[in-house]
Amino acid sequence: MHMRTIEISVGAFVLAGVLALIFLAVKVSGVSLTRDAGTYTVLARFDDVAGLRQRAKVSMAGVTIGRVAEIDVDMEYGEAIVRLEIDGQVGGLTADTGAQILTEGILGARYVNLLPGADEEVLADGDYIMDTQGALVLENLIGDLVTRLGAS
């Protein structure tokens, strides 16, 4: 085998491998290079996040406008503090925005849905969303149903 042919084919092989890695990063894992350009964070306290994950969707009216950046627990109140990273391009959220945790489909992933408010003021970076509703836990619902049926 000629040395030149080997050099060219090895070069093409390495190039293909690197391109494949870039494809995996950009197209498959969805890393966009301009993601950090304009985001702001708002925080929300929930009584139960029940399986919400980091990087879960944050949506309003069904449109994805951000991601869950971090989930912490506040031991004092026994609540979860969720840090939401909102895309700056969509503009500010009104101060009385509500947040609820919903499930995509029956077995799907949890996500945060934001309910629009009517206030004039908007939430600044690092503000808390006051009106929140935690995830519905199926076991609790069934438990309630069973006790109610038993009582009647």
Add this chain to the structure above:
Amino acid sequence: MIRFLRSLGGQSLDRIASLGRATVMWVTALWGLPRAGDISLLLRQIYNVGVLSLIIIVLSAFSIGAVLALQFHTQLSRFGAEDIVGLGLALVLLRELGPVVTGLLFAGRAGSAITAEIGLMKTTEQLSSMEMMGVDPLRRIVAPRLWAGIISMPLLTAIFNVVAIYGGMVVAVEWLGGDPGGFWAGMQDTVELWDDVGKGMLKSVAFAVVVTWIAVFQGYDTLPTAEGIGLATTRTVVVSSVMVLAMDFLLTLSMYGDFN
């Protein structure tokens, strides 16, 4: 009885001794390479173990991706959850099947070739004559093959993953009429750059180290007969396949073991 015990002990000592020889060889060889004159040797080996493995990798990747998509689609469509096909496909491939299947194919295609080649060199006393001429066979023969494996495997794994995802897309979207938006969006929402792509690549580097190490050592340590070469080649494929699978379990356990 005594003789049995003695042979048992002797064999164990032999194993430990060969592990020792393998370790010394590996360390010396890996240390040996970074010199400018050896680049062409390395290129030739990347060609041998990487470029020549490309066809088998691409063909297997396409069929594995296609078959995974087919199975995911038929099972998930019963729950109306076809959108998870892309996500399931990507996670399974990136985390497990990509590195593991590439490792197994690499052991079968490149590992056996390395063992046979070095074994034949030893049998025909090319290695000894190199030493006579003052050329270090560890540096000239062994080191380029080790490095070529470590460089080629992650690239092959990346290519494998991309082709398999493409194959899965062809089946799930083009053929079975799934929704392309759901396919890609489900994937992008869940797949993490480091947790899924990065750790999969890390696995493939680990497999590359083990497979090339076993292949080179089996060739280097073979009995200098025709039968010995055959045995060594078989042993390379068997041992490195088992090692890839066993290591995959351990790596998965340590990488994703806390399951949160």
